[in-house]
Amino acid sequence: MALLKLSLIAAVMLGIGMLGIAIKIWGKKDGKFAGTCASQSPFLNQNGENCSYCGKEPSEQCAKD
Structure with a gap:
């Protein structure tokens, strides 16, 4: 039970x-997520490194969107 x-x-x-x-x-809008890169999160990316998936900087929008 x-x-x-x-x-x-x-x-x-x-x-x-x-x-x-x-x-x-x-x-x-159009069913798209925004900011899905881990580099968007200051908790996960404390050193301000570029995204390992798309190469964007933390201040940019994900290039793969």
Whole structure:
């Protein structure tokens, strides 16, 4: 019974997460994310390095968008 309850809670949480992502995509113009490079986050890029995926600087928009 506990395993069933845990599985149900996990499925509901996963569904809420997917719904949140869908709402974010739906709410954005043309369904595009903005600022998906990790270098946009000052918490992940404390040294101000360029993005390893697209090569952009932290102050620029992602070049792969």
